[in-house]
Amino acid sequence: MISTAFQASAKPRPVLIRDDAHALETARQLAADFARDAVLRDAERRLPWDELERYTASGLWGATIPRAYGGAEISTVTLARVIATIAAADGSLAQIPQNHFYALEVLRVGGSETQKRFFFDRVLAGDRLGNALAEIGTRDFKRRTRLVRDPAGWYVEGEKFYCTGAIYAHWIPTLVVADDAGSDVTYLAFVPRNAPGVTVIDDWDGFGQRVTGSGSVTFSRVRVEPEWVVPFKASFDRPTTIGPHAQIMHAAIDLGIGLGAFEETLRYVRARARPWLDSGVEKASEDPLTLHQVGHVRVRLRAAEALVDRAGALVDAAQRVPDEDSVARASIAVAQARILTTKAGLLAADKLFELSGTSSTQSEDNLDRYWRNVRTHTLHDPVRWKYQAVGNFHLNGKRPPRHGAI
Incomplete structure (x- = not known):
């Protein structure tokens, strides 16, 4: 284990994101940039220092800051779309700022006026927030720090x-x-x-x-x-959006990785896959069973996108008027989105290989990064408990617990 020194240098102040449309366009441009070396970063475990500097300079890391403090105050719907766009290019780069945005929400909800002004300004100036939340070696989840x-x-x-x-x-x-x-x-x-x-x-x-x-x-x-x-x-003793805000970003990461795997499937099947000999067609892209499976994956991903958008809208509504009911509705909607993004992301990563054939497993393509990334990230917290929360809410009217993992 090697202690890694912090790499810091003076940088110009990042771009100021104007609005939601500007944030989405910026994310699309960055994703195209990040996709180019994603294979090598994963294969060689290159820490993305240069990419993170460009990501920070883009202004996206300050895009959720309220307008009253100089930010664009983009919606949760847009934030989730931004994260999914980056995740389609590189799942790791999409996850790195998740806790940054989480900390900004903790500040928005529970920070003093002085704290908000100080830290929001630091982020708009280019500071990145990490996290040190979890601990290992304890079964009771009690904090020792x-x-x-x-x-x-x-x-x-x-x-x-x-x-x-x-x-x-x-x-x-x-x-x-x-x-x-x-x-x-x-x-x-x-x-x-x-x-x-x-x-x-x-x-x-x-x-x-x-x-x-x-x-x-x-x-x-x-x-x-x-x-x-x-x-x-x-901040959890009263109804706040910290929990669902955190969780929808996880849903967006899994969705984005799934979307990236789906696009790889399309490219590979069109250019390199061979049709099965019993199909009677010349190209893999005309194989009727392949077409069926591609359609199935796309429908699942589209449904997951819709649930993430719906959940984001309910988180936005709960941020405007936080009460027991609005926060519970947002939390349950996000839990539903996390269930489907987990399933759809894993499905897309698995079908990438099934539909592309044996040649898709070659090391040089490193296509397994999609499955490894989505399988790893979907373990963040157990999806089986999200089914339980959704069922208990609809059957018994039981609101979900207020914490960051629902």
Whole structure:
């Protein structure tokens, strides 16, 4: 395991995204750029430093910031489409800013006015937010990373894993338990990536999403300022959109990877696949059984797109008027979208090989990255529990729990 130093340099202020249409067009242009070297980045595990600089400079990382603070305040529908567009080109690049946008939503919902103005301005200036939320080695999901508040100052102590984006970040929003406030009182401490005592370890070795940098972070008496600490649990004690906002981005990642796999299927079948000898046709693209399967995959992906759009609209509505019912409706709609994007994404990645034939497994094409990426990412949290939440809501009127994983 090698500790990776933060790579930072002075950069011009990013472009300011004007509106939703500008965000979508920017995403399409970036996706075309990112797709060119996606095969090599995955095959050689090249961390995408240059790509992330272009991604940040595009202004998309600040596009969700409210207009009152200088951002474009794009809709959740548009954010999901942006993420899916990038994911079709490179699943890892789509996942890296997921926790960045999550932290911005935590700030929007629970940050003080001073905190919002400070961090929103830093993001508009080009700062990236990572994450240090999860911990391993515990079965009870209790947090061990502590916020120590003593007369000498405030300090963060602990270890985290699955820290997607931390290696590329300027700030690492870290979930901490306050020593002096009870074990269930949690905060999100925004820790400078280059602060003394912060060690980011590039030890993510999953077979998919290989360049997300989802490794470990350790904090050894890391000094933080009180104004960098945002209430976290308090934002789930009332109905807020933090949970469904986080989850719809995961749905968009899986959808986008599936869409990318589908486009690869079309290209491969048209150009390289052979028809089965019993089909009686000259080209694989005319094989009736292949046409049936291509149609099946497209319908599933289109249905998943529709559910993501519908869920995004309900998250937007809940952001405008957050109450028990609006947040529950948004959460259930996002759970439905996550169920179908999981199934559709995996289906598209699997059919890529089934319809393209044995030659599609050649290493040089690296087409298995689609399956590896979507299989890895769909394990983020169990889809079986989303079926349960949807069923309980519709059958028993039971609202889903309020947390980031519904």
